[in-house]
Amino acid sequence: MTTDPADPSTPGTVRPGGRTARVRAAVLRAAEDALVEHGFSGLDLGDIAQRAEVGRTTVYRRWGSTTALVADLLTDMAEQSLPRTHSGSLAEDLRANARLVQRTLADPRQGALFRAVIVAAHCDADTAEALRHFYRRRVAEWAPCVTEAVERGELPPDTDAPEVVRAVSAPLYYRMLTTAEPLDEAAADRAAAAAEAAARAGAYRSGRA
């Protein structure tokens, strides 16, 4: 126990400089590629080190486990936020959101990445929290289109905006899990329409029950 490499208790001695940042970026990109190709269960830290042209020891020391690496990747992904649409119509905005989710999940690369990340989140508590943080960001980005609809009088005043946004994604994720049918635009449009109809009927009023 001579030198503790990853000790957070010594704040002044952190060195987040050029090389460290470069290594992190290379490893995260390599991890993304590996997740897409082999899924989370087939993740091999040695393979990732080779792809990133970095020593195996470095990967094991800095992240320690596959779940911790994915958690870090999720933190990185959460910071890249996509701007939402502003069509001025609730139906249009929800449909745009649904199609964005559908296109993401149906895309070979993005879809595989999300499935792998979901698996990782199911395997570790910290990774699960990182995934929840990612979704909080995404939901917060789209929630305003619901609150604006409330202000226009299209929806009940006490509508739970984040819940409506989640209601758009939910059937798409569930469909991916339970059926082999492809996630097409029709499915996306139906998800958006169902969420809108339920919201108009007051199913998402935050008065709870």
Added chain:
Amino acid sequence: MTTDPADPSTPGTVRPGGRTARVRAAVLRAAEDALVEHGFSGLDLGDIAQRAEVGRTTVYRRWGSTTALVADLLTDMAEQSLPRTHSGSLAEDLRANARLVQRTLADPRQGALFRAVIVAAHCDADTAEALRHFYRRRVAEWAPCVTEAVERGELPPDTDAPEVVRAVSAPLYYRMLTTAEPLDEAAADRAAAAAEAAARAGAYRSGRA
């Protein structure tokens, strides 16, 4: 315990007699316990063999991989079907379904088992198909309460009954994945109410789009 003497689900059972069936039942029960305790990623076939009081070699030979074992477990689970309610009211039936799903996912044992099984399905194509078969069974059990509502004139004639049933479960599974909030009865009731409202509005008409 179900000692099925003529079980077609086990591959290569030329001799499906007493011992073989006994071993299968013991291993599946042990696998269930192990999945609940350690999750899919922590699954160890050697540990399962010990729990089942069976040789390691037997488990490796008959199932070969953790995903194949989970697929067999899912086949077994699909055969135990729970009867649905018959309240005569669409709202009541959907709410009963939502609460059944909610109670299952919120239960420490059942919930952990489902999460583990979902992970396994994400890791292997055959296991995914076994999981889809399981959900087809569950959905088919509850779909009649929607078709009966259609016949009573409560819903549009071309309503896609299985889609309505899936719409009840979807938000509960999505909530489990993306938030840390507990799955309570309020969430179940809201899921049922939203699905019903969307169905009444014609969002699940099979006319497609």
Added chain:
DNA sequence: CCCCTAATGGGACTCCCGTTCCGTTAGGAT
């Protein structure tokens, strides 16, 4: 009741993941 063989079980072997040790490199502060 007896025999044949499918199925099981123990133990040794192999391979690879993760760890540890220690020398080398490169930030960044002075």
Added chain:
DNA sequence: ATCCTAACGGAACGGGAGTCCCATTAGGGG
């Protein structure tokens, strides 16, 4: 420009998961 040390990288080590071999057990047909 120089030094200090955090961070990196190669190499050897240990342990455990999965495989192989062969002796043993027990269905179930005759």
